[in-house]
Amino acid sequence: MKLDSAECILTVTLSPALDQTVTIPRFYEGKTYASTGQVLAAGGKGVNVSRALHNLKLKTCALGLLGGSAGETFRRLLVRERITHDFVSVKGETRTNLTIVDPQSRSRTRIVEAGPKVSRAEIQRFKKVYKTWLKRSCFVVLSGRNAYGAPDALYADLIDLAKRENVPSILDTSGLSLKTGLKAKPFMIKLNAEEAQEILGFRLDTLPRLKKGVGQFHRLGVGMVVISMNRDGAVGSVHGEMWYGRPPKIRVKNDVGCGDALIGGFLYAYLCRRPFREVIRCAVAAGTASALTLTPGNICREDFNKFLKTVSVQRL
Numbered sequence: 139m140k141l142d143s144a145e146c147i148l149t150v151t152l153s154p155a156l157d158q159t160v161t162i163p164r165f166y167e168g169k170t171y172a173s174t175g176q177v178l179a180a181g182g183k184g185v186n187v188s189r190a191l192h193n194l195k196l197k198t199c200a201l202g203l204l205g206g207s208a209g210e211t212f213r214r215l216l217v218r219e220r221i222t223h224d225f226v227s228v229k230g231e232t233r234t235n236l237t238i239v240d241p242q243s244r245s246r247t248r249i250v251e252a253g254p255k256v257s258r259a260e261i262q263r264f265k266k267v268y269k270t271w272l273k274r275s276c277f278v279v280l281s282g283r284n285a286y287g288a289p290d291a292l293y294a295d296l297i298d299l300a301k302r303e304n305v306p307s308i309l310d311t312s313g314l315s316l317k318t319g320l321k322a323k324p325f326m327i328k329l330n331a332e333e334a335q336e337i338l339g340f341r342l343d344t345l346p347r348l349k350k351g352v353g354q355f356h357r358l359g360v361g362m363v364v365i366s367m368n369r370d371g372a373v374g375s376v377h378g379e380m381w382y383g384r385p386p387k388i389r390v391k392n393d394v395g396c397g398d399a400l401i402g403g404f405l406y407a408y409l410c411r412r413p414f415r416e417v418i419r420c421a422v423a424a425g426t427a428s429a430l431t432l433t434p435g436n437i438c439r440e441d442f443n444k445f446l447k448t449v450s451v452q453r454l
Contacts, residue, residue, distance in 0.1 A: 145276040146222070147191055147405060148305075149184035150268070150296065151202035152285040153253045154225075156212055156234040157181030159392060159432045165240040165247070177432040180215040181235060183281030183310060186395040186435025190402025190424060192221050193437040196409070199224060199271060203264060203285055205254055206231030224271065226264045230254020239392050239432070246393060255287035268296065272303040276409070279401055280319070281310040290314050297322035308401060312336070323359035328401055330366045345454060348373065352380065364404065364421065366397045371449075372425070374404075374418040379453065381415045383422035386448040388429060395434025400425035402437070415451050422449045 161175035179189075184200060191198040200221060204212055205228040212232055216223045233251035240246075272278065278300050280293055289295070293315050300307045306325035309316070312333040320327070320337075331342050334351055342348045342365070352375045355363045366372040371384040403424025407417040423445035427437045 145274055146197040146199050146271075147188075148268075148271050148275040148278040149188045149191075149198060149200045150278065150280045151182035151184030151200065151282055152264075152288065152292070153283045154180070154182035154185055154202045154204060154212060154232060155251065155253070156208050156215075156232065157237065157394070157434055158234060159237040159239060159394070159434075161239050161241060161432070163240060163242045165238055165243075165245070175432065178215070179433045179436075180212045180219070180221075181395075181434055183395075183398050184279060185216075185221075186398030187279050187281055187401050188221050188223075189219065189395075189433070189435040190399040190428065190437050191405065192219070193439065194402055194406045194424070194442070196402075196406060198222065199275075201225065201264070201268060201271060203228045203256055203260065204232050205229055208232040208234055224267055226260065226267055228254060228256050228260045230256065237392065237394055241391070244390065248394070253286050256285045257287065261285070261288055261292065265295075265299070269299060269303075272300055272305050275303075275305050277308065277405060278305050279308045279310065279405075280324075281398065281401075283311065284315045291318045293319035294322035297324050308405075310397070310401065320355075320358050320360065325360075326362035326364065327355060327360050328364040328366065328397065328404075330368065330397060334365050349380065349454070364400075364418075366400055366425070368393065368396075369429075371422050372400060372418065373454065374414065374421070376414055379414060381418045382452050382454050383418040384450045384452075385422050385426040386445065388426060390429045392432045392434070393429050395436070396425040396428045398435045399428035399437055402435070403442070415453070419446060419449050419451045422451075 404421035407420035
């Protein structure tokens with residue numbers, strides 16, 4: 139599949155957030171600090187994917203639900219980044235997340251808000267916008283937690299709507315949203331090891347267990363499975379071939395959004411019809427490049443190209 143000039147990669151973020159990231163060396167609870175660096179960005183997993191795609195020069199549009207003054211700030215930030223978007227307005231206030239990065243201990247502390255409760259009418263308005271954009275999209279990425287108050291099966295419904303337009307879907311969520319979404323048989327799932335283990339009911343701590351787990355997802359009707367393993371890279375499986383991409387050792391600035399950038403790198407290579415081993419290489423290179431920036435999902439093209447040469451890929 140190749141990206142047509144009139145088509146875009148659609149991303150969906152049902153629970154977006156303003157992502158505030160501050161850098162505080164030697165951070166301990168109960169003290170007062172002045173941060174040495176601060177970044178405010180439009181966030182949420184789907185938006186992070188769109189940011190990565192935009193930086194890789196792919197056409198993308200971010201959809202979701204926004205409300206209140208935080209939602210207006212969110213829109214302004216997307217305009218500043220020149221990321222195409224079409225968010226539906228809701229009555230509630232969009233949440234704000236805080237990430238505290240300590241470069242000395244290399245630790246990350248996350249404070250995540252719940253987000254506004256959405257109504258049935260707001261979900262219906264979103265679906266209308268979503269169906270319109272599906273007609274001009276070649277892929278849809280459904281990422282992150284479900285909106286508070288939305289039906290548990292919403293992701294499954296969105297996958298079914300995409301199938302009616304022959305648009306393949308990538309599902310990246312967890313818990314109940316993942317369980318119900320799997321029933322709709324998305325084209326691909328991307329999840330981390332913890333999310334996979336929660337669904338499967340066993341640890342993926344050996345190669346035989348990893349292969350068994352991936353096989354179970356395939357038997358559920360998922361064509362492609364990608365499991366990210368944080369700083370250890372990612373495993374991808376399709377049509378009986380499984381590849382492991384290992385990143386080089388780097389000094390991580392912020393790992394929030396690295397899995398989303400990984401999806402961006404995956405689609406960048408997949409839509410260019412590269413061999414699957416090279417798709418995994420590009421995915422891991424993009425995730426690694428994102429770890430060097432404070433903004434979630436952000437990719438410096440120079441870093442991405444550098445890591446393409448240093449990511450090792452082996453068949454499992």
